[in-house]
Amino acid sequence: MLRTVDSCDLLIVGASFAGLVAARTAAMRGLSVVVLEAKDDAGARIATTGILVKEAAEEIDVPHAMTRCIHGVRLYAPNLAHVDLFSPGSFFLTTDTARLLRWLADEAQRAGARILYGTRFVGAARDGDRFKIGGLDLAARFVLGADGARSAVARSFGLGRNRRFLVGVEAEFEPLAGLDTRFLHCFIDSRLAPGYLAWVAPGPQATQVGLAVSGGRRPDLVAFLARTEPLFGFAVARVIERRAGRIPAGGIVEPWSAPGVMLVGDAAGMVSPATGGGIRLAFQFGRRAAQAIADHLLHLGPPPATALARELPRFGLKRALRAGLDLAPPNFLADAFIATAPMRWLATHVYFHRRGAKGVSFAEFEARLRAQDAPRGRLRAVAT
Secondary structure: OOOEEEEEEEEEEOOOHHHHHHHHHHHHOOOOEEEEEOOOOOOOOOOOOOOEEHHHHHHOOOOHHHEEEEOEEEEEOOOOOEEEEEOOOOOEEEEOHHHHHHHHHHHHHHHOOEEEEOOOOOOEEEEOOEEEEOOOEEEEEEEEEOOOOOOHHHHHHOOOOOOOEEEEEEEEEOOOOOOOOOEEEEEOOOOOOOOOOEEEEEOOOOEEEEEEEEOOOOOOHHHHHHHHHHHHOHHHOOEEEEEEEEEEOOOOOOOOEEOOEEEOHHHHOOOOOOOOOOHHHHHHHHHHHHHHHHHHHHOOOOOHHHHHHOOOOOOHHHHHHHHHHHOOOOHHHHHHHOOOHHHHHHHHHHHHOOOOOOOOOHHHHHHHHHOOOOOOOOOOOOOO
16 A cells, blocks of 8 residues: 655665664654555564674664574684684674564664555656655655665666675574584585585574575585584574575675665675675764765765765775685685784684784783673684
8 A cells, every 4th residue: 555755865775783773873863754664563573693793883882682692603614613702892693683674674763764664665766856666656856776786776877786695595593502602603504505605693682593505506414404403403493584695795886876775784895895794884874874964964064975986985995805705715725824923814814804902911801701601612702
């Protein structure tokens, strides 16, 4: 059924992380905002693991009850030997992703944005200084596409489109007995997860288990579960939910904007080509896009794309790393190098960058971690 809205300053397509943060920010800055979302609610049919790095958690404060704090990474070689990686002061937050998106939607609506659920974007046409939105009695001064890796906004306006992807699958299990919840458990295996990783992530109410692959390959979660069954005991745990999705891996699309139109988040390719991480950038550029659009429409500011262009990530090193990962190095190399200093340095850089705190010794950090429940495993601190 068509819904009638006369006019708005900003139309956002997609109740995604980027779209909802943009909606709240734009509404707080005085714009009339409408969000179109094809799903029945923001938390339906989730296609992301929803892990926040420290910078994402600092960009947007989210409710503590929707998260679990993870302090380290346990990195496994194909032969299941592992090293434990830490950076004092750094952390990850696993999330109840559906609840988090619903909360962001509530926050956007509380700020004054309107969300039209069950409403698909089918196109728009310029009409003077506004766009008429196809299939709706709606006109907008600016359109922001936050509608995912295969953006309908990009297609409608002839903007750049994502061409390279990782393909991921994931299952949520009820909490696994004996899982060391201090760690994200990450697996290098060019046979099971060529071009990327597999993972077991303790969440707030469930355990997320998945893998992603690159280069047109097909992910095989069943094979990964069988390989790691002795470690985690999946066979006796109930599956709560399954999901799958595409992760952009080619960097920022070109062009990512046109007069009166801009892409953000996955739609714009704002995802690390190496790690597939995009929530921090969704938070950051959802907010910044809304600020720039509000400045442009309300305060005679420059075109939003001009204001944001210098801030966009270039992904130079991460593109190079993606090219190397796509080669799927043989497993015997990972087995041989997993515990070496160069491998630890590289892994620590990928997972933690420079997020670690100064003034905290590794001995102090280890002592704090040991005070937490640790059913198995020996800690090995790795300097950043």
